[in-house]
Amino acid sequence: MKWTRRIALAGIVWCAGLLAASMVPEGLPLPTPVILASALLLALPAFVVTVFAVRRLMIRENGNGRAAGGGQAMWRLLRETMPGWLLISSWLLFAGFWLVAVLSLGGTPGVPEQRAGAYVANNHGQVTVISKAQYLTLKAQDQRSAVSVAGCFCVFAAVISTALLRREERREAARP
Template sequence: MTAIVWCVVLLAASALPGALPLPTAAIAGSALLLAVPSFVITLFACLLFNVRQTGNRARASRAMFRLVGETVPAGLLIAGGLLFAGFWLVGVQSVGGAGVPEQRAGEYVTNNHGIVTVISEDEYLTLKEQGRRIPVAIAGGLSVFAAVFSTALVRREEQRETSATSRGPAPG
C-alpha cells in the first residue's frame, strides 16, 4: 500500500513544473524499490498457491483469478482496477513519439531516430517530465497487482483457518 501511495505522490508532484528536482534515477529507483519486492513475493506466492490448488501450471492463472473473485471485496476490486487503469493511462500517455529530449550546443532538441528538431525549453522540460513518469507508473501498476493478489491470498488463508477451528479438534 505504501508503494501505491508513493507512486501517486510522485506522479502528482511530477505534474507541477519543477516540483521534483531529483534525478530520474532517484525517482524511478525509489518507486521501484518499494514496488518490485512486494510484486515478486506476491507473484511467487500466487504461483505456489495455484500449483498446489490445481496440480499443474496450465490451469493456475484461472485458479488465481477465481480466488481473487471469491475472496476480495467488490469495492477493493473496483478501487484496484481504477488505480491500475490510472497508472496504465499515465504510462501510456507519457510515452511520446516526439523523440528523446536532449541539449545540444545550448539548444533544446528532440532526437527521433536521427531526425533532430529544435524545441523550446518548456517543451524540453515537459518531455523530460513525461519520461520520468513511465517507471513510476509501472511501479504503481505492480504495486496494485501485489496489493490485490496478496489480499486474496491472505483472505483465503483466513478462511481456511476459520473453517479448521470451527470443525473442532481432529478425532483421535
C-alpha cells in the first residue's frame, strides 16, 4: 500500500498543478485528452487498488465472507487511524476538487471546437460561433472538470491507503 499512497499523493500534486495552470488566461496548451490521460494515469491505479483493499477490509470486518456494512467499517478505520486535522484537511481538499468540477460543468453553451478556422460551441448539433477568448475559456473549463475528478480519486486513494497503512503498522507493533 505504500506505493499506492505515493502514487495517490503524486496524483494530488499533479492534479492541483494542472488546475492551477489551467487558470492562466490562455489555459494549458495541451489537448484535453492528453491532460486527462496524464491525470488518470496516476489516479486510476491508486483508486482501483484502494477499492479492492477496502473491499477486503469490509469482508474481514464482517467476518462472514461478504462485504456488508462497508460504510461502518470505513468510518471505523478512518476514526481509529487518522488524526482529526488530517481528515478535515483531506475532506476540504476532496470538496475543493468537486467544487471545481461542478463549477466547471455549469453554464456552458456547448463543447468548444474549431471548424474551418472558426471557433464554435457544439451543443448536440446546434453550432454557435464564439470568439477565441470564449473558446479558450470553454476549453479550460473542460480541462478543469476532467482534472478535478481525477484529483478526487487521488484524494480518496491517499486517505484510505494511509489509514490502511497505519492500521497495519499498529497491528505489527502490537505483535510480540
